[in-house]
Amino acid sequence: MKILMIEDDPEMAELICEFLERHHITVENYENPHLGLSALSFKPYDLLILDLSLPDIDGLEVCRMVREKSDIPIIISSARSDMADKSACFYMGADDYLPKPYNSQELLLRIHSVLRRYNKPIVAEEPSSIFMVDIDRHEIKKEGESIYLTNAEFEILAYFIKKKGFVVSREELLTNVSSINYESSLKSIDVMIGRIRAKIEVNPKQPRHLISIRGLGYKLVNE
Amino acid sequence: MKILMIEDDPEMAELICEFLERHHITVENYENPHLGLSALSFKPYDLLILDLSLPDIDGLEVCRMVREKSDIPIIISSARSDMADKSACFYMGADDYLPKPYNSQELLLRIHSVLRRYNKPIVAEEPSSIFMVDIDRHEIKKEGESIYLTNAEFEILAYFIKKKGFVVSREELLTNVSSINYESSLKSIDVMIGRIRAKIEVNPKQPRHLISIRGLGYKLVNE
DNA sequence: TTTCATTGTAAAATTATTTTACGCAATTTT
DNA sequence: AAAATTGCGTAAAATAATTTTACAATGAAA
Numbered sequence: 001m002k003i004l005m006i007e008d009d010p011e012m013a014e015l016i017c018e019f020l021e022r023h024h025i026t027v028e029n030y031e032n033p034h035l036g037l038s039a040l041s042f043k044p045y046d047l048l049i050l051d052l053s054l055p056d057i058d059g060l061e062v063c064r065m066v067r068e069k070s071d072i073p074i075i076i077s078s079a080r081s082d083m084a085d086k087s088a089c090f091y092m093g094a095d096d097y098l099p100k101p102y103n104s105q106e107l108l109l110r111i112h113s114v115l116r117r118y119n120k121p122i123v124a125e126e127p128s129s130i131f132m133v134d135i136d137r138h139e140i141k142k143e144g145e146s147i148y149l150t151n152a153e154f155e156i157l158a159y160f161i162k163k164k165g166f167v168v169s170r171e172e173l174l175t176n177v178s179s180i181n182y183e184s185s186l187k188s189i190d191v192m193i194g195r196i197r198a199k200i201e202v203n204p205k206q207p208r209h210l211i212s213i214r215g216l217g218y219k220l221v222n223e
Numbered sequence: 224m225k226i227l228m229i230e231d232d233p234e235m236a237e238l239i240c241e242f243l244e245r246h247h248i249t250v251e252n253y254e255n256p257h258l259g260l261s262a263l264s265f266k267p268y269d270l271l272i273l274d275l276s277l278p279d280i281d282g283l284e285v286c287r288m289v290r291e292k293s294d295i296p297i298i299i300s301s302a303r304s305d306m307a308d309k310s311a312c313f314y315m316g317a318d319d320y321l322p323k324p325y326n327s328q329e330l331l332l333r334i335h336s337v338l339r340r341y342n343k344p345i346v347a348e349e350p351s352s353i354f355m356v357d358i359d360r361h362e363i364k365k366e367g368e369s370i371y372l373t374n375a376e377f378e379i380l381a382y383f384i385k386k387k388g389f390v391v392s393r394e395e396l397l398t399n400v401s402s403i404n405y406e407s408s409l410k411s412i413d414v415m416i417g418r419i420r421a422k423i424e425v426n427p428k429q430p431r432h433l434i435s436i437r438g439l440g441y442k443l444v445n446e
Numbered sequence: 447t448t449t450c451a452t453t454g455t456a457a458a459a460t461t462a463t464t465t466t467a468c469g470c471a472a473t474t475t476t
Numbered sequence: 477a478a479a480a481t482t483g484c485g486t487a488a489a490a491t492a493a494t495t496t497t498a499c500a501a502t503g504a505a506a
Contacts, residue, residue: 090332090335090339109309109310109313112313113313113318136291136389137388138436138442139388150462150464151436151437151463151464152464153463179438179464180464180465181464184466185466185467187465187467187483190482190484190485191464191465191466191484191485191486193483194483194484194486205484212483214472214473214481214482214483215474373452374452374453375453402453403453404454407454408454408455410454410456410494411454411455413493413494414453414454414495414496415453416494416495417494417495417496418453420495428495435493435494437462437492437493437494438492
């Protein structure tokens with residue numbers, strides 16, 4: 001996560017840098033817009049924080065120039081907080097506008113929100129669960145990969161996932177999973193478990209996820 | 224340009240409506256969030272303005288529910304202007320946050336800015352959709368290639384695309400797709416699906432996009 | 447009115463899923 | 477160590493849902 005900043009006030013720049021670095025964001029500041037622009041064309045950045053009141057070129061003009069060459073998310077900050085400027089920024093292709101003075105927390109919030117829009121989540125969510133259910137799409141993913149399951153298989157596995165590792169008895173499945181007939185024999189559960197294993201286990205002979213607990217039933221290890 | 228608003232204060236709603244209508248924006252307000260939500264699923268809107276302090280459900284919860292089903296741009300307005308709420312909004316997938324009181328001009332600005340972001344898929348938000356609908360041209364393209372579809376076929380497929388991979392039941396299609404007579408038998412849906420498959424699938428016998436979910440309906444895999 | 451494309455119906459064919467049955471293997475109990 | 481229990485894998489049978497087919501109804505355009 002690396003941010004390019006163009007801000008001519010060294011104190012301000014220092015302040016922001018320190019704050020963001022504390023949040024594990026690398027910031028590179030250029031007090032001179034020309035240098036900043038050339039840095040942008042040579043190195044990859046995730047976001048640009050641009051001050052409006054710059055020496056030499058106007059910030060808006062910088063914004064336009066950036067937007068001509070790059071899709072990078074842009075947050076503009078400015079002491080001039082009048083409406084006209086604001087509109088102009090968006091017109092130039094900025095993604096957010098932050099009137100000075102602002103507190104650092106506010107900036108961080110905007111960074112997150114802008115990045116979210118670009119589908120670049122700052123903190124890659126690390127779900128510790130291997131299996132994730134999407135009821136609406138009738139889909140279960142194992143490590144992000146969607147696995148094809150029949151109705152009963154889907155419901156059974158979803159039930160196990162819901163149970164978070166607790167042992168589930170065959171009776172419990174029979175009564176709680178609607179797509180298996182509750183009058184069926186308990187044996188059919190075994191068959192279905194076998195089929196689910198064939199689909200979710202690397203080596204179905206030595207299951208690592210759907211574990212049988214002799215005499216009790218099965219449990220799911222979802223990690 | 225049509226906006227859905229969920230705002231329980233009738234005066235406030237009236238004010239905003241009038242202002243926006245003067246700017247040629249159609250606004251439909253629901254004072255009850257449930258009604259608003261259901262409107263959203265039945266009709267197409269360009270943007271949602273959501274009040275946080277609602278009766279019955281919390282605005283944040285409404286936001287989450289909307290975001291689960293839809294990509295619509297969301298602007299949240301609220302009298303509670305604390306940071307926590309603000310972050311929560313963005314976390315729930317809102318696109319902008321507008322603390323009350325605000326003047327109408329400010330709102331209009333936000334609307335434009337949010338819409339601008341959406342129309343400019345700077346980084347393709349939906350990185351790989353195979354099927355794209357162009358309602359105005361009554362056209363659906365598969366990987367850029369426009370495919371000829373009859374009215375009913377078009378609406379059905381468009382409906383699937385809108386649903387983003389969610390399972391759609393035959394009943395749902397019957398009631399939501401206007402060009403199929405809602406008195407028709409559910410079986411006709413299957414026939415139409417078959418016809419659509421013949422047009423969009425490489426091998427209609429082994430569909431890879433319009434997948435049937437036994438006992439539930441169908442879903443579209445749009446990638 | 448005729449024609450043509452589209453939509454809807456119904457039955458047959460096909461296919462997928464669930465269930466049962468049974469033999470074998472593994473584990474536990476006696 | 478033998479017997480009993482429990483779990484596993486396979487295949488066949490039963491069931492149920494989907495797809496295909498052929499054709500009828502509809503409705504808009506010529």
